[in-house]
Amino acid sequence: MAGFAVSLLRMRNDNRLSDDLLAWYDLHGRDLPWRRTRDPYRVWLSEVILQQTRVNQGLPYWERFVAAFPDIESLAAAGEQEVLRLWQGLGYYSRARNLHAAAREILERHDGCFPEDYAAIRALKGVGEYTAAAVASICFNLPHAVVDGNVVRFVSRLHGIDRPVGEPAVRRRIGELAHDGMDTRRPGDYNQAMMEFGATVCLPVNPGCDACPFTARCRAFRDGRVSEIPVRVPAAKVRDRYLHYLVLISVQKGREFLCLRKREGRDIWQGLYDFPCLEGENATNRDLSPGDFPGMSNAVGDRFGQVTDPVIHLLTHRRLHIQFYLLRTSIKPPLPCITVPLTELTGYPFPKPVANFLRQAGLLQH
Ligand code: SF4
Numbered sequence: 410m411a412g413f414a415v416s417l418l419r420m421r422n423d424n425r426l427s428d429d430l431l432a433w434y435d436l437h438g439r440d441l442p443w444r445r446t447r448d449p450y451r452v453w454l455s456e457v458i459l460q461q462t463r464v465n466q467g468l469p470y471w472e473r474f475v476a477a478f479p480d481i482e483s484l485a486a487a488g489e490q491e492v493l494r495l496w497q498g499l500g501y502y503s504r505a506r507n508l509h510a511a512a513r514e515i516l517e518r519h520d521g522c523f524p525e526d527y528a529a530i531r532a533l534k535g536v537g538e539y540t541a542a543a544v545a546s547i548c549f550n551l552p553h554a555v556v557d558g559n560v561v562r563f564v565s566r567l568h569g570i571d572r573p574v575g576e577p578a579v580r581r582r583i584g585e586l587a588h589d590g591m592d593t594r595r596p597g598d599y600n601q602a603m604m605e606f607g608a609t610v611c612l613p614v615n616p617g618c619d620a621c622p623f624t625a626r627c628r629a630f631r632d633g634r635v636s637e638i639p640v641r642v643p644a645a646k647v648r649d650r651y652l653h654y655l656v657l658i659s660v661q662k663g664r665e666f667l668c669l670r671k672r673e674g675r676d677i678w679q680g681l682y683d684f685p686c687l688e689g690e691n692a693t694n695r696d697l698s699p700g701d702f703p704g705m706s707n708a709v710g711d712r713f714g715q716v717t718d719p720v721i722h723l724l725t726h727r728r729l730h731i732q733f734y735l736l737r738t739s740i741k742p743p744l745p746c747i748t749v750p751l752t753e754l755t756g757y758p759f760p761k762p763v764a765n766f767l768r769q770a771g772l773l774q775h
């Protein structure tokens with residue numbers, strides 16, 4: 410009986426929390442274009458993009474994608490290169506490839522209609538629990554709670570969870586708590602409110618506790634442990650990689666071509682284009698010459714026109730030290746590179762530091 414009373418009390422508390430949360434969201438939720446629609450394609454796209462970046466940076470990507478591919482059919486019909494080019498700068502390019510593959514799957518297996526139940530959404534290529542719950546709740550009113558980094562922070566502080574949130578059991582518990590508190594009349598709004606609150610008030614650093622409507626219920630606040638929660642395990646060690654890029658402009662019959670390499674295999678930037686590369690585990694102090702690059706033995710005697718200072722580019726578990734060596738020559742480029750007229754570079758997807766270099770060198774306009 411006592412247990413029943415406790416769970417009844419908790420239910421009431423959770424309901425009050427969701428009422429207050431939804432009232433807060435109705436007043437303070439940001440007006441974003443994907444919140445004005447229930448079109449699952451557009452909501453799905455926003456969720457995948459927002460896994461990569463913050464709203465301000467993700468918004469132009471979403472707008473460009475929707476303009477280029479207004480529906481599933483147009484995304485499915487696009488070439489991979491075009492999809493990756495629009496994704497350029499967001500990182501985690503496998504997500505763009507999965508998005509593309511899932512659009513084709515929807516066309517082939519679901520007659521072009523976005524699946525309407527959680528299991529079928531979750532079965533799409535690249536769709537994890539988070540994205541499936543977001544689309545199912547926002548577009549189809551299904552009661553699946555989302556658990557992203559914002560929800561983890563908000564819930565773990567509310568409940569004073571002092572175990573590492575990276576542990577699967579702790580993560581599961583946070584999911585249960587988020588689900589228990591859900592207002593099943595408005596599951597999509599509830600999920601968005603949870604994420605929005607974490608993203609705009611219950612911030613990682615300097616959260617807005619002063620103006621928070623949940624201070625009386627927040628265990629971390631009561632215990633003075635807001636800055637300690639959520640508890641995280643130390644991040645995996647970052648590995649350094651040293652990339653020396655040969656930026657080869659080949660002059661053939663008066664026309665200029667850039668030598669590009671498509672990145673294949675299971676490595677960073679799969680499917681994107683960069684340059685012939687020498688890579689080492691350490692910074693090399695020796696002076697490189699053009700003839701040191703693979704397939705460039707006929708360039709012995711040539712000199713680089715320009716060598717940049719190393720560029721540091723951070724990935725999740727990698728720190729890239731990148732140096733660009735510019736060579737303008739009439740010799741044939743090394744295989745298996747492709748040569749692209751300088752005027753046609755805009756059609757190619759490049760990793761961010763490569764695109765930045767090309768822009769700074771005046772070789773790429775956008
Ligand atoms: Fe987050 Fe502070 Fe509100 Fe607790 S009181 S939920 S830590 S903003």
